[in-house]
Amino acid sequence: MSLSEFNLIERYFTARGVRREDVALGVGDDCALLRVPAGMELAVSIDALVEGHHYPAGTDAAAVGHKALAVGLSDLAAMGAEPAWATLALSLPEADEGWLQGFADGLFALADRFRVQLVGGDTVRGPRVISLQLHGFVPQGMALRRDGATVGDLIYVTGTPGDAGLGLELALGRYSASDADARYLRERLDRPEPRVMVGLQLRGIASAAIDISDGLAADLGHILARSGVGARLELAQLPYSSALQRLLPDALERWHYALGSGDDYELCFTVPPERCAAVEQLCAALDCGCQCIGRIEAAPGLRLYRPDGTLLENSPHGFDHFG
Amino acid sequence: MSLSEFNLIERYFTARGVRREDVALGVGDDCALLRVPAGMELAVSIDALVEGHHYPAGTDAAAVGHKALAVGLSDLAAMGAEPAWATLALSLPEADEGWLQGFADGLFALADRFRVQLVGGDTVRGPRVISLQLHGFVPQGMALRRDGATVGDLIYVTGTPGDAGLGLELALGRYSASDADARYLRERLDRPEPRVMVGLQLRGIASAAIDISDGLAADLGHILARSGVGARLELAQLPYSSALQRLLPDALERWHYALGSGDDYELCFTVPPERCAAVEQLCAALDCGCQCIGRIEAAPGLRLYRPDGTLLENSPHGFDHFG
Numbered sequence: 252m253s254l255s256e257f258n259l260i261e262r263y264f265t266a267r268g269v270r271r272e273d274v275a276l277g278v279g280d281d282c283a284l285l286r287v288p289a290g291m292e293l294a295v296s297i298d299a300l301v302e303g304h305h306y307p308a309g310t311d312a313a314a315v316g317h318k319a320l321a322v323g324l325s326d327l328a329a330m331g332a333e334p335a336w337a338t339l340a341l342s343l344p345e346a347d348e349g350w351l352q353g354f355a356d357g358l359f360a361l362a363d364r365f366r367v368q369l370v371g372g373d374t375v376r377g378p379r380v381i382s383l384q385l386h387g388f389v390p391q392g393m394a395l396r397r398d399g400a401t402v403g404d405l406i407y408v409t410g411t412p413g414d415a416g417l418g419l420e421l422a423l424g425r426y427s428a429s430d431a432d433a434r435y436l437r438e439r440l441d442r443p444e445p446r447v448m449v450g451l452q453l454r455g456i457a458s459a460a461i462d463i464s465d466g467l468a469a470d471l472g473h474i475l476a477r478s479g480v481g482a483r484l485e486l487a488q489l490p491y492s493s494a495l496q497r498l499l500p501d502a503l504e505r506w507h508y509a510l511g512s513g514d515d516y517e518l519c520f521t522v523p524p525e526r527c528a529a530v531e532q533l534c535a536a537l538d539c540g541c542q543c544i545g546r547i548e549a550a551p552g553l554r555l556y557r558p559d560g561t562l563l564e565n566s567p568h569g570f571d572h573f574g
Numbered sequence: 575m576s577l578s579e580f581n582l583i584e585r586y587f588t589a590r591g592v593r594r595e596d597v598a599l600g601v602g603d604d605c606a607l608l609r610v611p612a613g614m615e616l617a618v619s620i621d622a623l624v625e626g627h628h629y630p631a632g633t634d635a636a637a638v639g640h641k642a643l644a645v646g647l648s649d650l651a652a653m654g655a656e657p658a659w660a661t662l663a664l665s666l667p668e669a670d671e672g673w674l675q676g677f678a679d680g681l682f683a684l685a686d687r688f689r690v691q692l693v694g695g696d697t698v699r700g701p702r703v704i705s706l707q708l709h710g711f712v713p714q715g716m717a718l719r720r721d722g723a724t725v726g727d728l729i730y731v732t733g734t735p736g737d738a739g740l741g742l743e744l745a746l747g748r749y750s751a752s753d754a755d756a757r758y759l760r761e762r763l764d765r766p767e768p769r770v771m772v773g774l775q776l777r778g779i780a781s782a783a784i785d786i787s788d789g790l791a792a793d794l795g796h797i798l799a800r801s802g803v804g805a806r807l808e809l810a811q812l813p814y815s816s817a818l819q820r821l822l823p824d825a826l827e828r829w830h831y832a833l834g835s836g837d838d839y840e841l842c843f844t845v846p847p848e849r850c851a852a853v854e855q856l857c858a859a860l861d862c863g864c865q866c867i868g869r870i871e872a873a874p875g876l877r878l879y880r881p882d883g884t885l886l887e888n889s890p891h892g893f894d895h896f897g
Contacts, residue, residue: 275615279800280720281652281785282617284712287610292598294605295693297707299663301700329604340622340663340705370618377624378701382663384620389607397603462604477602 263355264339264369271368273335283370285336291388296326300381305514306441307422312350314441315381316357321443322464323385324365325516328450329462331395332387334365339384342377365447395453395460395520400478404458404521404547407530409446410540411492412467413505414439416512432494439492443516449541452533453520460520468510471519472553478521484545487558506555521547586678587662587692594691596658606693608659614711619649623704628837629764630745635673637764638704639680644766645787646708647688648839651773652785654718655710657688662707665700688770718776718783718843723801727781727844727870730853732769733863734815735790736828737762739835755817762815766839772864775856776843783843791833794842795876801844807868810881829878844870 265278276284287293300319302308320337327334339358343351362369367385418440420426421433428436446462453460459478461470475482486502489509499505522530527543534541548554555563588601599607610616623642625631643660650657662681666674685692690708741763743749744756751759769785776783782801784793798805809825812832822828845853850866857864871877878886 275714276717276719281649281783282619282655282710282717284653284717285616285618286714287616289612293608293610293616295608295659295661295709296605297661297663297694297705298696299665299698299700299703299705301665301698304698304700326604330607332605336618338618338620338707340620340707342622342624342701342703342705371620373621373705375622375624375627377622377627377703378665380622380665380700380703380705382620382622382665382696382703382705384661384663384707386618387605391598391609394599394605394607396599460604 263351264372267355268359268362269366269368271335271366274368274370277368277370278372285370288388290391292391292394294327294330294332294387294389294394295384296323297382297384298322302379307419310441312353313357316354317361317442319381319383320358320361320367321445321516323383324445324447325443325462327385327387328445328447329395329460329518330389331393331450331454331460332389333451334367334385334387334447336370336386337362337367337383338371339369340372340382341374342380343374344376344379393454395450395457397459397461397474398477400459400474400480400521400547401523402480402547402549404523405527405543406471406482406484406519406521406545406547407541407543408467408490408517408519409449409534410515410517411490411495412463412515412517413495413508413512414492415443415514416508417495417498419514426498428494428498432497435492435494440514443514445516446518446539448537449518449534449539452537456526456529457520457522460518463515463517463519464513466511466513467519468553474519474521475551475553481548481551481553482545483548483554483556485556486563488542488544490540490542586674587695590678591682591685592689592691594658594689597691597693600691600693601695608693611711613714615714615717617650617653617655617710617712617717618707619646620705620707621645625702630742633764635676636680639677640684640765642704642706643681643684643690644768644839646706647768647770648766648785650708650710651768651770652718652783652841653712654716654773654777654783655712656774657690657708657710657770659693659709660685660690660706661694662692663695663705664697665703666697667699667702716777718773718780720782720784720797720800723782723797723803723844723870724846725803725870725872727846728850728866729794729805729807729842729844729868729870730864730866731790731813731840731842732772732857733838733840734813734818735786735838735840736818736831736835737815738766738837739831740818740821742837749821751817751821755820758815758817763837766837768839769841769862771860772841772857772862775860779849779852780843780845783841786838786840786842787836789834789836790842791876797842797844798874798876804871804874804876805868806871806877806879808879809886811865811867813863813865
């Protein structure tokens with residue numbers, strides 16, 4: 252990185268945010284030096300964000316900064332890992348100070364909430380692409396993985412999936428809504444709330460977990476494939492926001508968004524029946540909506556059942572039906 | 575990331591390369607799960623590579639794959655850290671299978687040499703930007719940092735700096751050279767050899783170290799600034815490749831490339847006089863060229879001395895003089 256770029260990242264990203272005791276050396280050398288607590292595994296996730304793909308062109312810079320971090324925090328949440336450190340690689344066409352300030356503001360506001368320290372970075376001149384890596388801790392052998400679902404487990408989802416996808420359609424002008432609904436749905440797209448605390452408390456309770464970035468059906472599909480099982484999903488049980496219900500009076504459309512649209516960053520997880528009370532209790536305590544939507548079965552594939560109990564014919568991933 | 579992109583990265587990057595015992599879970603879940611050995615600090619470096627900035631347009635995909643990893647390995651080398659894991663965020667305009675195959679080939683050839691496992695990644699559709707993060711281990715408190723240089727320490731550099739910068743000028747058609755020299759210099763630009771083994775052996779010997787990505791003068795300047803010292807550099811001691819000597823008969827031009835051009839990924843480090851014999855011995859044993867080029871002094875700034883012993887008037891970073 253050139254000297255001027257070095258100064259750039261120093262200026263916006265170095266002297267800010269929490270200072271953690273497990274950081275022996277932060278930004279400013281060839282590497283950061285970090286200490287993983289004894290008995291902990293390091294959970295690591297890297298994501299790249301591209302304008303027009305992960306956020307609409309013209310999105311507020313602070314929202315982009317929030318989302319860049321939220322996506323990684325959501326990956327940690329899905330493993331039951333406690334967030335610790337982030338590194339950032341920023342490719343930017345120009346040193347737009349207003350954008351950088353807003354981006355940094357959005358990023359650090361969320362980082363501070365979860366005690367994440369930015370420990371390294373690289374800023375280069377190029378097309379606008381944001382890569383952010385997150386590091387967290389999970390006690391050895393306690394991580395929530397995708398491959399632990401067992402026949403009979405119940406399937407849960409947090410929040411109201413489909414909101415972010417509908418928010419994107421609104422941003423692109425394909426729907427219109429009341430100001431309040433539009434604001435709510437756009438906020439769900441721009442500022443997803445990573446379910447970090449829920450993920451942490453699901454350790455020892457959930458048998459498998461994933462975060463919903465590709466869409467509920469596709470991501471549940473990853474759990475099923477990795478665990479070598481199938482599932483029955485009750486369409487009547489899908490949880491919706493009131494904004495989504497107002498905008499989409501048609502049930503089929505609601506299913507489409509709840510199952511097929513991405514970017515929600517909610518958690519989907521499976522739980523043995525005897526631990527379901529614990530799940531509902533912990534979600535209530537964390538004020539996080541949480542809904543049982545189906546059950547793991549032996550036969551591979553995801554089967555969607557209508558409210559009247561009949562099977563909706565569907566492709567292996569269910570949601571393709573609507574595509 | 576979408577399903578098709580998921581398949582893409584799985585196909586080229588998942589089932590390849592070394593399998594390390596400290597990887598509890600690699601590519602394929604929300605996070606990788608990794609185990610840092612007891613007593614070790616984790617060294618982490620992230621770099622973004624952009625076409626036209628870090629490598630000329632049209633560079634062989636395998637060379638890009640090599641370089642993406644080499645840049646991070648060089649950061650680890652500069653800290654004296656042992657390489658372990660990499661993660662990769664790839665933004666690509668299209669799924670060009672030939673390019674991906676070449677990129678992966680170049681990356682894994684180097685990764686296998688240093689026992690680096692690719693443990694996570696993200697592939698998105700967007701402008702071509704490559705972000706790679708490397709993780710390595712260094713015994714607690716043993717890392718080579720930028721801030722440890724002391725008055726009286728001698729300054730060393732490995733290899734022959736300036737080659738990569740001259741290779742870039744050749745690639746851009748600004749010089750012409752014999753086929754053999756052109757090949758050598760282009761190889762130095764495209765396939766830098768990270769000085770990992772040298773860095774590891776410098777632990778406990780060097781007082782400070784950095785890798786030369788911005789240019790020798792600028793990077794030595796980082797050591798001086800961080801350590802709160804200055805330096806005297808003997809221009810007559812700068813080491814050159816024979817190709818560079820053939821192309822640049824003029825001494826001032828040679829100094830310009832050796833001090834001012836980036837992308838060499840050699841190491842610059844400082845050593846207390848009593849340990850210099852050890853340095854020369856270990857570099858000889860590793861078959862790595864290594865040259866003493868100056869000495870740390872108390873007065874801030876970098877002073878360049880001509881072969882005749884007179885001071886070359888210069889800016890704080892020395893090389894700016896030539897800019």
